[in-house]
Amino acid sequence: MITATQGVTRTSRCERCGGELVSDVGQFIERGQLAWSIEGQCQACRNAWCQMDTGPAPEEIRQALLTTHGPARLRLADKGASIVPVLRALREMHHLSLGEARLMAAELNEVGLIGTSVEMAYLAEGLRARFVTVTITSSVT
Template structure:
């Protein structure tokens, strides 16, 4: 699962071994590992974050992407460009956190399925 704690993405994965019965839990902060993220997208669907005004402040958008995904400036710029052009696709938790943090920066957006 993905969750938000203190305006930061976190992830948790509980699993057990059918052979030995061992139960384990892996946890981390920041973006979920790609394999777990793909499973979340497969199980719960994709969501799209859209800007209400494509002329929104670029610096605020870059800061939010860097904060949420711990990404480089170049990666954040690419995500911000994608958001402006077609919307940013991600998990429900990711897109809702981005929307909330953007709202706090005065940038209005919405989250829609697909």
């Protein structure tokens, strides 16, 4: 089951024949896992590929999504709430040290974390699973 998804279609020049290459890059959450994909197909020759993996997306994909759709901002809804479940969720999802998780939690509590909407939805799912209430807004306000 896919619970969040975002994609961009781009065109570039085919390395093999110079024709028009159409590629779809995207990020999504499938069965609670953050994942990404890139699919390309030349309109003129047989050059085509498809790549997919779980985990953080390559920077190129993130930038394409951020440029097209804009970043999302995730914040803790209740600033007075306990930070313990937040630290647990962050460490589990991002394999962070306690120090790194503390920095990330502080950001969540203050300015908010910025990322693609799928990355923020993924974090929000993990936090909500631990009964942490969060809000996601478009960061351009």
